Amino acid sequence: MTTSVDLSGAPLLKTDGPIATIQLDRPRQMNKITAADLAVLSGHFASVEKAGARVLILTGEGRAFSAGYDLGDIAARASSKEDVHASGFENVVDQLETLAIPTICRLNGGVYGGATDLALACDFRIGVDNCEMFMPAARLGLHYYSSGLMRFASCLGVAATKKLFLTGLKLDAAEMLRIGYLDEAVPAGSLDARVKELASVLAANAPAAMRGMKRAINEIARNSFDRSAADQRYRESLVGAELREGSAAFAEKRPPRFGADLDGR
Numbered sequence: 001m002t003t004s005v006d007l008s009g010a011p012l013l014k015t016d017g018p019i020a021t022i023q024l025d026r027p028r029q030m031n032k033i034t035a036a037d038l039a040v041l042s043g044h045f046a047s048v049e050k051a052g053a054r055v056l057i058l059t060g061e062g063r064a065f066s067a068g069y070d071l072g073d074i075a076a077r078a079s080s081k082e083d084v085h086a087s088g089f090e091n092v093v094d095q096l097e098t099l100a101i102p103t104i105c106r107l108n109g110g111v112y113g114g115a116t117d118l119a120l121a122c123d124f125r126i127g128v129d130n131c132e133m134f135m136p137a138a139r140l141g142l143h144y145y146s147s148g149l150m151r152f153a154s155c156l157g158v159a160a161t162k163k164l165f166l167t168g169l170k171l172d173a174a175e176m177l178r179i180g181y182l183d184e185a186v187p188a189g190s191l192d193a194r195v196k197e198l199a200s201v202l203a204a205n206a207p208a209a210m211r212g213m214k215r216a217i218n219e220i221a222r223n224s225f226d227r228s229a230a231d232q233r234y235r236e237s238l239v240g241a242e243l244r245e246g247s248a249a250f251a252e253k254r255p256p257r258f259g260a261d262l263d264g265r
């Protein structure tokens with residue numbers, strides 16, 4: 001039996017040299033994320049890594065970044081007592097968090113519910129200065145999943161996480177900056193330039209060094225730090241091709257060329 005899945009409005013993947021961009025594409029429904037979108041997102045994340053992109057930008061089309069997971073699907077599954085866990089949301093967000101390349105969330109507008117988690121799984125968040133966020137779990141009667149709660153508490157601290165999850169209240173861009181959710185809030189007209197500037201910095205840096213340090217930092221945040229593996233990567237980097245290129249570039253007063261993954265760590 002074949003089942004057809006409606007993929008209209010599914011997330012789009014574009015690449016521009018070393019920079020890949022995934023765009024949520026349901027602007028009329030505030031880029032709500034459906035179960036089918038999750039499968040597409042997961043495939044995009046895997047193909048971005050495979051294709052050797054150096055940076056991933058995640059963004060949305062229209063006036064919101066995303067209104068989170070499809071509330072219609074949550075309601076339908078709750079009525080039929082089907083576990084919404086089966087949608088795979090958690091796995092896709094964890095997949096994004098552990099992607100081997102640096103990731104930037106370009107917050108073109110508001111970010112709500114599970115989308116606040118998706119954005120937080122990126123390494124950086126740059127938003128328009130009129131963006132806003134809320135996490136309505138307590139209003140909906142949803143006990144948020146543990147991996148997500150851990151991500152918020154480790155990135156933003158316990159106090160800000162309690163405020164977000166227990167009140168469900170809306171935060172404006174100034175407060176999002178204050179709690180460390182946003183790295184930067186910029187006027188809409190500067191968003192693309194600023195995101196591109198950061199993406200270019202990351203694309204020019206040493207991929208293996210970034211990959212290893214990102215992994216270590218994520219593990220530290222999750223209390224699963226494999227210190228001996230990180231120490232091993234450190235020792236390898238001291239005699240590695242990336243450090244040779246980086247230090248040669250410094251001596252020769254030129255930008256380093258890390259074009260290929262020199263070390264493959």
Ligand SMILES: CC(C)(COP(=O)([O-])OP(=O)(O)OC[C@H]1O[C@@H](n2cnc3c(N)ncnc32)[C@H](O)[C@@H]1OP(=O)(O)O)[C@@H](O)C(=O)NCCC(=O)NCCSC(=O)C[C@@H](O)C[N+](C)(C)C
Binds near residue numbers: 084
């Ligand atoms: C974003 C928003 C503030 C914008 O308000 P607006 O007044 O500017 O626009 P709107 O008219 O409300 O939205 C436009 C359309 O977008 C739809 N829409 C907006 N958010 C949606 C959503 N999350 N699911 C389904 N449809 C959603 C609206 O129903 C509407 O559809 P219609 O034109 O057919 O009436 C408002 O739409 C809103 O509150 N949306 C819901 C946000 C929300 O509660 N998100 C949390 C969803 S639950 C969640 O994400 C948790 C999830 O991760 C859990 N799990 C791990 C188990 C998977």
